[in-house]
Amino acid sequence: MRISRLALLLTGCALTALASPAWAQDPPAVGLRAPVEAAPVPEAPAIIVEAAPEAAPAAESPAPPIPAIWAPVPIDAAGQSAYGLYLAGRLASIRGDRAAGSELLREAHALAPEQPVLGEEAFRSGLFSGDLGSVARLTPTVADTPQLAEVGRLIEVVETLRVGNARQSLALLTAGPFEIFAPAARYLTPTIAAAADDWETALKVVDAPPADPAGLILHQQRASLLESRGRVADADAEYRILMAAPAGAMLYALDYAEFLERQGRRDEALAVYDAALTGGNPESRAASGRARVLARGRPPAAPGTPRRASDALVFAALQTTAGENHEVSAIYLRLADSLHPDDLTVLQLAQSLSNNQPLLAQAAFSRVGRADPITYARAQVGLAMSLSAQGDDEAALEAFRRADAAAPNQAAFAFTLATHLDGMNRQGEALEILNRPTLNVSGQPPQFRFLRGAVLEKLGRIDEAEAELWAALQAQPNDPTILNYLGYLWVDSGRRVSEGAEMLARAHAARPEDGNIQDSLGWAQFRQGQYDIAVQTLEEAVGKQPGNAEIVDHLGDAYWQVGRRREAEWQWNRVLTLEPDAERRTGVEQKLLRGLPEPTPLSSGGQP
Template sequence: MRLRSLTVTVPVLLLAACASPSAPGGGGLEARSPYGLFLAGQAALNDGESRQAADYFERATRSSETTSLISERAFTAAVLSGEIEKAAAMAPATEEASEGAKRLGRLVMAVEALASGRGQAAYDLLTTQEIGFPHRTAAALLTPWAAAQAGDMQLATRRPDVPGDKLVEYFGMLGQAHQYERVRRFDEAETDFKALTEGADAPPMLVVYHGEFLERRGRRDDAVALYERAMAVYPRDVSLNLARMRALAGRSPPAAPTVRQGAAQALLTPAAAMLAARQSQFALAYVRMALRLDPERMDAWMMVGDLMGAAGDVTAARAAYGRVPAGHPDHAAAQSKLAWSLQGAGDIDAALETARAAASGGDPVGLLTLADLLRTNERYEEAIAPLNELVESSQSPDWRLLFARGAAYERMGDWPRAEADLSAALALNPDEPDILNYLAYGWIDRGERLEEALAMVQTAVDANPRSGAMIDSLGWGYYRLGQYDKAVEVLEEAVGLEAGDPEINNHLGDAYWQVGRRDEAVFQWRRVLTLEPDARIRADAEAKLASGLGPGATAAAAQAAAEPVIPALVR
């Protein structure tokens, strides 16, 4: 079972697909015509290669045969590839252009105006004609920053208002707090910051912004108290920990955001909302615009990496993660994401090398990634060291770390240590189905504490009634108790849910044999051999088929070739 750091993984909703040439980059007649270039660009866009798509579409627009559709695609591809200046120059504005493209075009032009220091032009683009759905939120949050750049601080400090839009209501207050600080209206700024962070579970990002404001006002003790209050709810939040250590050390806090930095933050808010709504194309567009305003925004580069990786553009994803420099708080997280990208591409040595580098400074994210990658690659003994470091450095026991270490010990065949860690994890989280199933299966397969184990697995199944792995554990418990008819009933249900799992099929074959359904048992064991079983399961099935005597008579032979027994949950 993987214990991975949170990563955004949602499919990128690119433009509607259409037929594409077999070789988009070829130099044939089709690739030289406007329509051929359009098809090549569409294919590249559908493959997540937005920069290549932008090149194809831009070439297509040079022809007198260019259509409104090609122009819109060229504009969209330029936005998604981060070429905001180019996109602003080709923003759709003709009557033939779709309304959606024109709305996004006005937003892009406003961002480019802000990036170029033309605040009044940006303000006019955002306000002269309303930018409607789905970009209304982004436009509303950007408007005060455009006013600030234009020098109109009365408009800049006015909180944006979009009736019914909670994002504008909430994050408009954050922008207002920063604007108040910029014009030295500190009491009003603090009122806004307090309103944003008054709850015990206020988001860490907002707590950090409030704390930085207090530090800039020379109130370090108040800032530390604010950070520590939030850390009671979010004890492992990196941003809170770093802010607290900085304040305690008396180091200077970050400066108040500039206009461009504040405008970039304003765009990341609707980007996150679009991600949550699975509108990844819009999310990527907003993040690209935020980076045009603030190219040093490392959390934005991390989002680009996640989005491009989900779109299938591994090269662009890795390049984005690589933008986060060593020494930055997000460096270990970025390297961890890069390591998983390499693992997904099958470059295991590079993945582990990257993960080891990320973990070398003791960063918890790097250590967890290294341990998880080692376990994924079945290098369980090596995984113990980073897991030990994580467990020992934790201020309070973390059941997930104990569970991960227990699973690694179990895979190594060290059941006493595995049992100790799994039992400790269960004591910390007694209702967690994964722990219940893992620990109980270990007992069941060893013929220990069967009644207790069966009750634990039943609790896990009640919580996850569609888990074939957990239902298999339940069926195997009935088998170990000698309740073979019940075992057959439950294991048939497990196979129905996980038809391709070799161990579940093997268990069902054993249960069939015990109730006298010998032909069906033989069929199940033969099927096991077609499902790429591990060495232990293969040896067991082959021994039963060769002897013709069933599971009991071949137990000794199977045990001789056995590897550590693994619950079906983690196969």
């Protein structure tokens, strides 16, 4: 994968320092904005831009030379040296606490501003942690690094707009070309130009070709600006261009519905809201809009400059996220949030940070408020997945429970909670959730039946498990995961060995890179007495997942059966180093003492 030059620069400090988780579905799509009525989220840190210090008068003594060794001076009031703060900041960043790292590096730079390395390190760390105020103040220190200087200029463009100085913002925007941030600069131009009274630039006709995604945000910006000028018919024409494109309708249908409300076209707005509420992922904003229209409530206000600029930055973030440039996406989203605080923007920021900055991601997920239950629940699921990835399953469980409680009628959140409980070996609680009357219904997705079957199998309720897994397979007959689970159950229990083996062969053919499925196939061959071919299959499975205790154990059994006893014992001993569960550990220890009893090959079984 190609990595941008900016990404390399942003990660430079860490590299240098190292040298010295609707129905079960993919994560729900995130819209551009939360409902207009949503309560404000905690305010983002203000972005303060300060001028660079003026040059000292010629009569004053020159600045002291940069010391070769930073300790013992300079030292702060608490007796901490600049170099010590610098090292502590670097260590905190390496450990993942980028917020603390940024603060320590900022303090170090304040003590030793003559150290050029400190300015650049503090600048980078501020970008990582979202300390945009420090980034703005430190922009002069990175003037010799064009990519970082460009970041600082973009932040200054947004900050001057935020504080109401649109003319200065436009001057900064047009002072020179942007390279890395060219898309964001392009999308911000209409709104900033309008705020600066340059309507010729602001209302320039969109010339992006149909295949250019930039046309979506530019048409949306032009529609909003035309409405603000009272050119309603022209604004409507721009919205219709957006509605004719699937991506435009997906992103901006609710903007159009709110525009229709403001024009008194309630029936048309209601039709748009109804369409947005169909499918598996309805939006809360659409639901509130529909209710407002039916109650003949006051339409939402037209977007102003901060929200339009925020929308432009959010769109730029969506593009960079699609390109997996999460560092740049996080910068855009922090700037968007500083202009127009919004729960959905914070949620998108948290999702972007979760790729490589888990502590900052968790802080962002926790910032999402409860005004919109669906958005809050999504944030809690994201927080839970991040905590689980760090091994804190109990804290993750509490977050999953909060998501489920916030949106009790949304099956997807109940499914994620049940899945996590199953992973914690709390199958009884998982089954209780999966058997809720709202979930265990006719026509439920096969994922629900599959998970219920897996839970029942672990509880030893094999007949019920088999029925659920069979029902899931009928709904998705070619799903490798379901084929593998039910096929292995049939083979290992001896219920329907030959049919189970055939299902495992199909699963392996569909997903040959999966070591777990290949292990199941090898175990089916073993259970049918095909020991030589089982050895080959299981050796390949171990090669794909060498740290899997169950696969290594199976390979040891196969070696034993073909007379390779020393190799079998070596594999069994290795199982004991792979943290097996108590039952497997006991079984392996018995095999090391007494060998493997002669198994009885199976070839048939009963019916489900």
